[in-house]
Amino acid sequence: MAEPTLFCLRVRYRETGRLRYLSHLELLRALERLMRRAQLPYAVTQGFSPRIKASYGPALPVGVASNDEWFDVWLQELRPASEYLERLRAAAPSDLMPLEAAYVDTHAPSLSASLVFSSWEATLGIWPDVCESWPYATPTLADIEAACQSIVHDGSLTYMRNGKPKTVDLEHKLERLPQVSASQEKDTWATITFTTRASNEGALRPDVFLDAVAMRLTDSLTVQGAKQTEHVLPDSNLSVSSRKYFRIAIVRLAQYLEGEDGEWVRPMQH
Amino acid sequence: MITIRDRINLWPRIEQLLDCIQKPSRYIDHEFGAVKKDEASFRCVLIYPDTYEVGLPNQGLAILYNILNQQEDIACERAYVPWIDMGDLMRERNVPLCSMESYFPVASFDMVGIQIPHELAATNILETLDLAGIPLFARDRAQEDAIVCGGGPSVYNPEPFAPFYDAIMIGDGEEVICEVAGCIKELREQGAPRAKILEALAAIDGVYVPLLYDEHTDALGRIYVTPKEGSPAKACITKRLIPHFADTDPLTSCLVPYVEVVHDRLSIEVLRGCARGCRFCQAGMTYRPVRERPSDQIVASVICGLQRTGYDEVSLTSLSSTDHSTLEKTLRRLNALLSGSATSVSLPSERLDSFGLEMAELVAGEKKSGLTFAPEAGTQRMRDVINKGITEDDLMNTVRAAFGAGWLRMKLYFMMGLPTETDEDVLGIADLCGRALELAKSCVPGPKKSAVKISTSVAVFIPKAQTPFQWCAQTEREEVLRRQKLLASAMPKGVTLHYHDHKASFLEAVLSRSGRELAPVIAEAHAKGARFDAWTECFDLNRWHEAAQACNVDIEARATVPFNTEDPLPWSHISCGVSTRFLKREWQKAQEGILTPDCTMHGCTGCGVCPTLKGQNVLEGVRRG
Numbered sequence: 096m097a098e099p100t101l102f103c104l105r106v107r108y109r110e111t112g113r114l115r116y117l118s119h120l121e122l123l124r125a126l127e128r129l130m131r132r133a134q135l136p137y138a139v140t141q142g143f144s145p146r147i148k149a150s151y152g153p154a155l156p157v158g159v160a161s162n163d164e165w166f167d168v169w170l171q172e173l174r175p176a177s178e179y180l181e182r183l184r185a186a187a188p189s190d191l192m193p194l195e196a197a198y199v200d201t202h203a204p205s206l207s208a209s210l211v212f213s214s215w216e217a218t219l220g221i222w223p224d225v226c227e228s229w230p231y232a233t234p235t236l237a238d239i240e241a242a243c244q245s246i247v248h249d250g251s252l253t254y255m256r257n258g259k260p261k262t263v264d265l266e267h268k269l270e271r272l273p274q275v276s277a278s279q280e281k282d283t284w285a286t287i288t289f290t291t292r293a294s295n296e297g298a299l300r301p302d303v304f305l306d307a308v309a310m311r312l313t314d315s316l317t318v319q320g321a322k323q324t325e326h327v328l329p330d331s332n333l334s335v336s337s338r339k340y341f342r343i344a345i346v347r348l349a350q351y352l353e354g355e356d357g358e359w360v361r362p363m364q365h
Numbered sequence: 366m367i368t369i370r371d372r373i374n375l376w377p378r379i380e381q382l383l384d385c386i387q388k389p390s391r392y393i394d395h396e397f398g399a400v401k402k403d404e405a406s407f408r409c410v411l412i413y414p415d416t417y418e419v420g421l422p423n424q425g426l427a428i429l430y431n432i433l434n435q436q437e438d439i440a441c442e443r444a445y446v447p448w449i450d451m452g453d454l455m456r457e458r459n460v461p462l463c464s465m466e467s468y469f470p471v472a473s474f475d476m477v478g479i480q481i482p483h484e485l486a487a488t489n490i491l492e493t494l495d496l497a498g499i500p501l502f503a504r505d506r507a508q509e510d511a512i513v514c515g516g517g518p519s520v521y522n523p524e525p526f527a528p529f530y531d532a533i534m535i536g537d538g539e540e541v542i543c544e545v546a547g548c549i550k551e552l553r554e555q556g557a558p559r560a561k562i563l564e565a566l567a568a569i570d571g572v573y574v575p576l577l578y579d580e581h582t583d584a585l586g587r588i589y590v591t592p593k594e595g596s597p598a599k600a601c602i603t604k605r606l607i608p609h610f611a612d613t614d615p616l617t618s619c620l621v622p623y624v625e626v627v628h629d630r631l632s633i634e635v636l637r638g639c640a641r642g643c644r645f646c647q648a649g650m651t652y653r654p655v656r657e658r659p660s661d662q663i664v665a666s667v668i669c670g671l672q673r674t675g676y677d678e679v680s681l682t683s684l685s686s687t688d689h690s691t692l693e694k695t696l697r698r699l700n701a702l703l704s705g706s707a708t709s710v711s712l713p714s715e716r717l718d719s720f721g722l723e724m725a726e727l728v729a730g731e732k733k734s735g736l737t738f739a740p741e742a743g744t745q746r747m748r749d750v751i752n753k754g755i756t757e758d759d760l761m762n763t764v765r766a767a768f769g770a771g772w773l774r775m776k777l778y779f780m781m782g783l784p785t786e787t788d789e790d791v792l793g794i795a796d797l798c799g800r801a802l803e804l805a806k807s808c809v810p811g812p813k814k815s816a817v818k819i820s821t822s823v824a825v826f827i828p829k830a831q832t833p834f835q836w837c838a839q840t841e842r843e844e845v846l847r848r849q850k851l852l853a854s855a856m857p858k859g860v861t862l863h864y865h866d867h868k869a870s871f872l873e874a875v876l877s878r879s880g881r882e883l884a885p886v887i888a889e890a891h892a893k894g895a896r897f898d899a900w901t902e903c904f905d906l907n908r909w910h911e912a913a914q915a916c917n918v919d920i921e922a923r924a925t926v927p928f929n930t931e932d933p934l935p936w937s938h939i940s941c942g943v944s945t946r947f948l949k950r951e952w953q954k955a956q957e958g959i960l961t962p963d964c965t966m967h968g969c970t971g972c973g974v975c976p977t978l979k980g981q982n983v984l985e986g987v988r989r990g
């Protein structure tokens with residue numbers, strides 16, 4: 096029997112609000128269920144435990160939101176992408192809303208390998224109800240800028256992962272250096288934007304970077320009271336005590352493929 | 366001043382904790398299919414006393430959640446017990462337990478339902494109340510406090526937990542939950558005093574209000590109860606029954622979690638009740654009579670449920686789904702309808718005979734991962750005592766057919782310490798497994814022989830209320846350990862042997878066989894840090910021994926001293942419809958090794974359920990024995 100022709104539908108969606116707390120596996124399961132509810136004519140994989148034939152973009156850390164996530168699904172029936180998009184939207188929770196859909200070449204390189212650039216926007220502030228026990232002076236934009244710069248200057252970052260220290264080399268991982276600007280939001284000190292570049296050696300996790308910024312801040316600020324927060328390494332399991340004070344909200348703004356000359360290419364343009 | 370009785374959305378305070386704990390997605394609500402009814406004035410919250418992962422798939426609560434939300438002006442929400450890291454952090458930050466949908470404090474709800482799923486949930490029931498800020502004992506609750514209701518599989522000896530509840534519903538909950546909620550709603554609107562509400566609840570069929578009973582203590586310190594004079598409390602609370610089960614909505618679990626939960630699939634309850642009559646089995650007594658859903662209804666609800674939820678698996682659940690008279694037809698129809706959609710069908714347990722294996726083949730397709738059977742005992746004599754109507758031939762034929770058909774792994778469940786058990790019966794488990802392994806290997810072609818695996822799990826027998834063994838004791842610990850060693854030494858090489866933790870089984874026996882005298886022990890154990898006792902990594906029997914000592918209750922005796930068949934039992938005032946006369950007769954027949962057939966395949970055996978509950982077995986076709 097000849098292989099049936101399949102069509103690759105590329106879908107952009109957001110992962111916002113509370114659903115930023117989904118783990119990567121939870122997210123994949125939610126997307127699969129979404130495709131089933133939308134009754135897409137999906138192709139299935141071979142084998143004893145067949146699954147929907149689909150592939151997904153790089154994982155978001157737990158707690159980080161995104162306006163620009165992607166998946167590809169292989170379909171058995173060609174219909175206008177807009178029709179499938181509508182079906183998906185009707186079956187989706189609003190925090191996991193599909194935003195765009197278009198067909199791409201079935202031989203396009205996988206999303207997980209090709210989406211190398213991620214631009215991030217983070218806000219750094221303090222939880223309102225711990226404001227009073229905050230032992231430090233309120234950081235200025237200059238303090239925060241200095242904290243970012245000192246990390247970049249170090250060239251590497253050590254953090255805790257599952258109880259063990261892990262070091263990332265920052266070289267080639269920061270495509271655009273952190274920009275610090277004032278934030279309009281209440282109880283928020285600053286907005287930090289930066290762009291990371293993933294490679295075979297991995298990527299810089301935005302939450303790890305922000306935790307590190309927060310830790311540097313507590314090192315550099317003057318203590319108002321006698322109490323000082325515990326000095327620990329930023330921890331990718333988010334169990335650090337600093338998170339009890341710092342309110343860190345991170346959003347992935349956009350992802351890009353790398354063009355032939357290293358330029359940024361939107362995933363639909365492929 | 367804001368109190369925990371104010372309906373304030375606490376999400377911002379929860380959100381703030383989520384960066385500091387494991388698995389934050391347990392606490393975020395917003396699942397597909399969750400119901401939000403902001404406008405309803407009367408609010409219930411149903412709580413499963415364990416983590417989200419364990420509680421969400423619970424079908425009983427899913428049924429009641431749907432039913433209550435269909436009522437006008439009643440909203441029903443859910444809550445689960447936060448895992449230890451979150452629970453501790455909530456205490457530290459002064460955040461009370463809140464519901465999922467609205468994030469209102471649990472204490473602000475009119476009706477708080479906490480399920481009683483099994484005995485080891487005892488301390489988690491208290492963890493729930495404690496985190497919610499509701500007084501643990503019903504007697505300490507004030508007028509404004511929520512009415513705390515219970516129900517579920519483990520209410521047939523409710524006594525150890527009874528003092529924590531204002532009302533406990535016995536039996537099928539579909540109707541009684543609406544009557545209870547309606548009663549509380551009406552009286553609350555009238556501003557009735559709490560005592561009046563409890564009296565009105567006690568007048569509802571199937572509702573037990575523990576505060577309305579007098580306590581009597583026997584010579585061994587066991588408490589049994591009788592109705593307070595002049596109160597509407599009933600001398601015997603008989604379970605509620607839904608005789609027309611097929612009229613209930615089979616589509617209950619349409620709430621699709623993000624977190625990977627313990628049963629991460631669509632569940633369709635295909636029948637209720639089991640009449641095989643295994644004498645150790647509480648559910649086999651308490652869910653009678655047997656009521657099957659028609660095949661058409663099952664197929665339609667599976668297809669509709671899968672489309673609505675997007676699950677890739679459906680489980681046809683019940684105590685014994687393979688007994689459904691038209692199961693084969695149903696499975697063949699489902700297989701045809703679902704082919705090519707990467708969707709699978711599963712059955713919760715396998716029946717140990719050729720038909721059971723055929724059905725296992727039907728659901729497994731090409732994926733033959735492993736089979737699970739429960740012979741329960743090693744010798745024919747012992748199996749006859751417990752009325753497990755299977756023979757060694759049944760097992761061997763199944764082994765031959767299964768390994769011949771390509772399965773390579775089989776797991777067998779046994780019990781140890783059953784009434785009348787001797788060393789010969791214990792060694793019989795080893796013999797049986799040895800013969801099964803040999804046969805299995807002979808059925809598999811040469812190169813695959815080494816992949817053949819038979820594993821066993823051996824639990825300690827726990828005598829349960831409302832069964833023919835309710836008067837029996839649990840075997841003492843030293844003796845259990847001796848028998849475990851004996852079996853381990855005789856088990857043939859190549860059969861893996863796993864023992865279920867005997868300490869947890871001991872506590873389960875204590876909680877199954879005690880009266881109200883145990884409630885203070887549970888409270889003390891919780892105060893000493895006991896919670897999540899059903900989780901091996903959290904369970905510590907020492908806390909319980911210390912608590913029992915502090916309360917001066919001999920828990921050892923609770924497990925290991927038998928009841929005389931003429932004694933009043935702590936649970937005598939609760940009835941599942943099975944008569945004590947029948948249980949005594951069964952106990953007698955057990956001792957003589959006489960079998961009692963299944964009334965869905967042979968004639969009525971006179972258990973008393975049908976006349977007492979005005980119901981009957983409802984079968985779609987003819988059952989295959």
Ligand code: SF4
Nearest residue numbers: 964969970971972975
């Ligand atoms: S009364 Fe008879 S038919 Fe009904 S459940 Fe009992 S044994 Fe079966």
